[in-house]
Amino acid sequence: MNLSIADLTALIMVVFTFVTTVANILLWISTRRTVTILLDQVRHQIASGYSQAQHSVIDAHRDLFFGILNNPTLREAFTQANGLDLKDWELQKVSEFLVNQVLIGFLNFKNGIISGVHFDGFTRDARDVFAYPSIRSHWKKMRSVHSEDFRHFVETKLLFEEP
Template sequence: MNGESTIKLWGLSITDLTALLMIGLTFVTTVANILLWISTRQTVKLLIGQIRHQVATDYSEAQHTLVDVHRELFLGILNNQKLLESFTNANGLDRNDWELEKISAFLVNQVLLGYLHLRNGIISPSHFEGFKRDAQDVFAYKTVCSHWQKVRVANSEEFRRFVDTELLWQDPGTP
């Protein structure tokens, strides 16, 4: 059994055909692995994006809940005349001033919620533009501006910059 008695197909020996088949299978397996890696990578990126969005949504919802609780607490006081009178008297507050301060706080907090929804990707920048125009109107109220000056340091630098540059800013040509 020497080399002359080997079987040949298309001029190739069985050993050569086996080697070519192995090369072909290795190539197909490599391409399949690369495609699987690309698909897995895209899936992982998508999942990471969904997780980030869910975390941002949860943060926005928590902030919203906090503001709602704050609003409900003060509305409970504002809507209960006896409690409102007792509270303002006990703390030496002018009732009308305190009511205006709380309403101004509600408005500032509402703007904060809208801003957080934008920053967390809950609402799109194009939808936020209408909200921003409304927020500029809110910050045009004297009581809101006055309240903002008292509470601005308690807010994040990012939100302060947004209010100061995009809501309170006026064109020098505007009266």
């Protein structure tokens, strides 16, 4: 087989073009995977930030309540000024905190912060929380302030009655 310089040059160009094309395809696949990974990380960071913000709000709420509860003068003044029975008010606050703890777990699952396996165990524990009459009573009064997906979770997974 006799190849002229022009034929040899053309053959080298075809091989070079083929190698370059394959390299570009591999680079494109790699870049696409990297971008997908980065997008997943950003989504996870946003979800984590949202869950952390929700947790901070609930912590601040709990700190405020304990500040009032641990200051007898303030506690007495607050309950009298608002016409509240101290024991009923305390029970309401404890119920709120427990419902909010379940909400945090739900949001962490929904936002991908905790896995389905861990959420199954959490759901069993949350079902025990919602078995208390004070929690059920509080839920009936406050369910409308929660999101539709959280209400659905509570009412189908936590409040259902076993046959």
